[in-house]
Amino acid sequence: MRIFWFGLGLMGMALCFKAGAQEVIPYPTDVQYEYPFLRAGKASNNYYGPRAPRDAFFQKLESYSICGEEKIYVTHFGGSHVQAGTLSWQLRNNFCSLHPDASGAPGFLFPFNLARTNNPSYYYADSEANFDRNRAALKSDTGRWGMSTIRMTTTDTNGSIRIYNRAEDSTYFWFNRATIYTPLDSNAFQIWPDSALRVTSTYRDTAKGALTWEFDTLHRELRFNWNRTDSTQTSLTIDGFYLDSDAPGIRYHGMGANGNSTESLVRCSHFFKQLPDLQTDLAIFGIGINDAYKPEEQFDAAQYEANYQQIIDSLRAANPNVALWFITNNDSYYNHAPNPTARKIAEIMTQLAEKNGGWVFDLFTYMGGMNASMVWYQHNLGKRDKIHFTPEGYRIQANMMYRAMEHDFFNYLYQQHESVD
Numbered sequence: 001m002r003i004f005w006f007g008l009g010l011m012g013m014a015l016c017f018k019a020g021a022q023e024v025i026p027y028p029t030d031v032q033y034e035y036p037f038l039r040a041g042k043a044s045n046n047y048y049g050p051r052a053p054r055d056a057f058f059q060k061l062e063s064y065s066i067c068g069e070e071k072i073y074v075t076h077f078g079g080s081h082v083q084a085g086t087l088s089w090q091l092r093n094n095f096c097s098l099h100p101d102a103s104g105a106p107g108f109l110f111p112f113n114l115a116r117t118n119n120p121s122y123y124y125a126d127s128e129a130n131f132d133r134n135r136a137a138l139k140s141d142t143g144r145w146g147m148s149t150i151r152m153t154t155t156d157t158n159g160s161i162r163i164y165n166r167a168e169d170s171t172y173f174w175f176n177r178a179t180i181y182t183p184l185d186s187n188a189f190q191i192w193p194d195s196a197l198r199v200t201s202t203y204r205d206t207a208k209g210a211l212t213w214e215f216d217t218l219h220r221e222l223r224f225n226w227n228r229t230d231s232t233q234t235s236l237t238i239d240g241f242y243l244d245s246d247a248p249g250i251r252y253h254g255m256g257a258n259g260n261s262t263e264s265l266v267r268c269s270h271f272f273k274q275l276p277d278l279q280t281d282l283a284i285f286g287i288g289i290n291d292a293y294k295p296e297e298q299f300d301a302a303q304y305e306a307n308y309q310q311i312i313d314s315l316r317a318a319n320p321n322v323a324l325w326f327i328t329n330n331d332s333y334y335n336h337a338p339n340p341t342a343r344k345i346a347e348i349m350t351q352l353a354e355k356n357g358g359w360v361f362d363l364f365t366y367m368g369g370m371n372a373s374m375v376w377y378q379h380n381l382g383k384r385d386k387i388h389f390t391p392e393g394y395r396i397q398a399n400m401m402y403r404a405m406e407h408d409f410f411n412y413l414y415q416q417h418e419s420v421d
Contacts, residue, residue, distance in 0.1 A: 025094055025399050035396075037375050042366045043400040045325075045408050048350060050357035056321035057282055058412045065098035068248055073107075073279045075253040077265070077311070078286035079137075082256020083112065085120020086391045090398035091284075092252035096172065104172045104249025108148070108278065110240040110257070111163055115152040117258065122167045129159035131238075136267050137259030137290070145268035146181050146209060146239035147275050150257040153237045157189065157228035163241060164221035174245055178222050179212040181239035181274060189236045194223035208273050209239065218245060239270070242277060253278050261290040262307030276318035283315055285349070286327040289387065292341035293334055299341050305348050312356055324358030326350075327401065331364055331372040333386035338371045359408070361401050 028043035047054060064070040074095065076088050096102035111125030112118060115133035119125075131152040136145045145151055165173035180191065184206045193199055193213055203212040222243060226236050244251065255278075265271055265287070291304050315322045326349035329342040342364045353360050368375055376382030381393035389397070 025097065025402060027403055028400055031396055031400065035379060035381070037368050037372070037379075038396075039366050039368065042362060043404055045359040045361050045404045046350075046353075047359050047408065048353040048357070049355060053321050053323045053357045054359075054408075055412070057323035058409055060281055061098070061409055062413060064248065064250075068099045068101055071104075071248050071251065072281050073251045073253070074282045074284065075108075075255055075278050075280040075315075076284040076286065077260075078254075078256035078284075079260035079290050080256070080258040080388060081286060081289070081394070082254050083118065083120070083258050084388070084394065085122065085254065086394040087398050088252060088254035088256070089120065089122050090395050091402060092172065092250060094398065094402035095250045095252070099249075102171065102249050103174065103245075103247045105175050105245040105247065105251050106165070106173050106243040107251040108240055108242045108253040108255065109163065110148045110150060111152070111161065111238070112150075112257075114161070114238075115150065120254065122165065122170065123163060123173070124166050125161060125163040127159060127161045129154045129156040129161075135257060135259060136264040137257065137261065144183070144270060146270040146273075147255060147268065147278075148181070148240040148257060149255075149260055149264055149268055149271070151237050151239045153235050155235050158226060159236075160194070160223065160225040161238075162221060162223045172249070173220050173243075174218040174247070175220075175222075175243035176215045176218050176246070177212065177244045178215075179210050179242040179244075179277065180224065181208075181210055181241070183209050183237050184211060186230075186232050187234050189226040189233050190229045191224055191226045191236070194225065197223065208277075209270055210274065210277070239274075251279075253280075256286075259290055260287060262287050262304055262311070263291065266307050266310055272314045275314050280315055280319060280322050282323045282325060283312075284325045284327060285311075288329045288345040288349075289332060292329060292332075292339055292345055294341075295335075296339075296341050299344060301344055301348055304345075305352060308348075308352055309355075312352070316356075324353065324356055325405070326353055326358055326360045328360065328362050328364045330367055330387075330389075330397075331370060333373060338373070338386075340370070342370075359405070361404055363397065363401075366400060367397075 028040035032038045032040040060070045114125050114131050131154045133152045134141045134143050136149040198216045199213045200216050201214045328346040332339050373382050373386040382389050
């Protein structure tokens with residue numbers, strides 16, 4: 001028991017240390033005091049099914065939070081809620097708060113601004129080249145997509161890209177290994193790193209479409225160039241970047257592109273080839289809004305569940321102990337009225353959790369149930385479309401989700417160590 005309280009004391013010190021550097025993460029009752037329509041009692045996780053994945057994740061989280069010795073990989077699958085960046089960035093910061101010396105690495109990034117769409121605020125990309133975007137979420141678009149479900153292509157025969165951290169005080173953006181996901185065939189322009197990045201090794205995976213460089217020191221920005229070196233080369237296509245290091249800490253992959261659905265993910269031929277690279281310890285599943293954006297009678301529940309199971313099976317093939325966390329659809333509008341399919345989504349996610357082992361956070365119920373999106377809009381937490389949220393609305397969701405996971409984690413620690421003398 002003394003070991004448990006010693007470890008918990010260290011974690012308390014960590015949380016106090018972090019509180020001085022960033023805002024304190026509120027509790028559900030604190031948020032409900034300001035927004036009485038929220039259901040603080042529902043800001044919790046329910047765990048279903050086999051416990052082994054949960055225990056494996058919490059064991060790593062314990063080692064990280066007390067000793068700072070683990071690399072933990074979180075992959076957040078979603079659509080526009082994730083692409084916006086606020087939800088995933090807040091969750092990343094919250095997880096990092098479990099240890100005072102958190103560092104980690106950026107994880108997977110896509111340069112959305114170069115594809116002329118909204119980009120998360122904490123990083124940015126520069127280039128003088130012109131890119132066309134192509135998305136798996138659009139049935140009119142065709143092609144070969146990777147796990148980002150979006151790609152951008154240029155026919156400019158030479159150019160460069162710089163991707164960098166915009167949060168100057170962030171300790172989470174250092175890396176000494178960079179993977180560029182791009183087709184490595186004879187039609188692609190030649191790519192090479194900027195001379196300031198001293199490369200110690202290079203790896204090419206043609207089947208996966210991945211070019212990896214390792215550097216002799218840590219960096220906060222990636223720069224690379226391309227050029228046409230042969231008449232058969234016609235274009236450069238980018239599926240995203242993965243920036244990592246050997247340092248312990250949190251890697252948070254925000255795998256979200258506008259319009260994503262489970263259908264668009266399984267449509268991507270290279271999605272399942274590239275997915276093992278993420279080394280996922282915890283998969284957060286927030287895909288469902290776009291699957292449900294149709295008349296209720298047209299929603300195919302069986303296909304939705306099958307698509308999710310295919311993604312879960314692929315993650316489990318790479319890591320049999322990957323933990324699963326399902327986030328139900330928020331209340332949203334379809335055709336100017338609340339969408340009742342949100343309840344079906346929650347039922348299917350619960351069934352998937354029961355079958356595979358996983359948490360379910362019932363966001364739909366926590367935010368107030370049917371027509372709650374109107375109330376959130378009236379309180380400047382939701383957007384006018386009754387689907388998306390303001391930055392504050394996303395931060396509330398992230399904080400309540402994290403507090404629910406933290407509560408389960410502390411309970412796990414107590415149960416594991418209550419018999420230790």
